[in-house]
């Protein structure tokens with residue numbers, strides 16, 4: 190379903206991704222863990238071309254792209270197949286919750302506006318916001334804004350949703366409601382790659398846990414294998430620090 194091969198990315202002389210290989214099966218939930226600065230966000234951003242990698246290949250479904258030689262058409266194809274949920278929500282401030290969700294389908298996918306609004310209401314209901322269709326982001330809590338962000342991602346019917354630390358900007362008491370929504374979606378079999386520091390959530394929701402450090406994948410396995418029986422010293426040290 191998704192394959193990343195030998196992905197490399199530098200910012201100036203700072204080599205942030207040093208040849209990442211990663212495969213994700215359809216319906217799989219992959220959680221990426223690792224210390225701050227290890228390249229997790231950059232990896233997600235390179236997968237959907239918010240950032241252009243220097244080297245490597247990205248395959249999503251039938252679209253195969255060489256990062257260096259990607260054409261506009263290929264990049265557009267990848268963008269259409271992916272949706273990102275951002276740490277800082279990134280909602281349109283001057284649009285209501287419902288407009289935020291319906292915007293992508295109408296503009297990008299040329300879905301009829303009434304249909305997009307109808308589906309948007311359904312999605313907002315699914316994330317527990319049926320009473321907030323007409324609220325602006327400033328009228329919503331961080332947790333509610335992030336749930337709008339998740340509904341917006343779902344509205345695009347992506348082949349994969351990329352979550353970039355979706356709860357790290359939230360007050361602790363709001364984290365649970367967002368993780369609950371992500372868990373609910375995961376059960377529906379949507380393919381997801383999630384960068385998070387929420388260990389018990391990772392343990393709960395992941396089919397596979399990938400541990401990254403200094404731009405490489407150090408180790409990967411089932412939550413059981415990583416949390417209870419990590420092989421690599423770097424993984425053990427990280428888990429000891431964070432749990």
Ligand code: ADP
Pocket residue numbers: 200203205223224225226227228229230231232
């Ligand atoms: P993580 O998500 O694991 O915390 P990041 O991918 O955000 O790591 O960052 C990895 C490294 O890349 C860091 O050293 C960071 O400073 C650097 N970096 C990330 N984005 C940029 C950018 N746009 N310009 C320059 N350096 C960047």
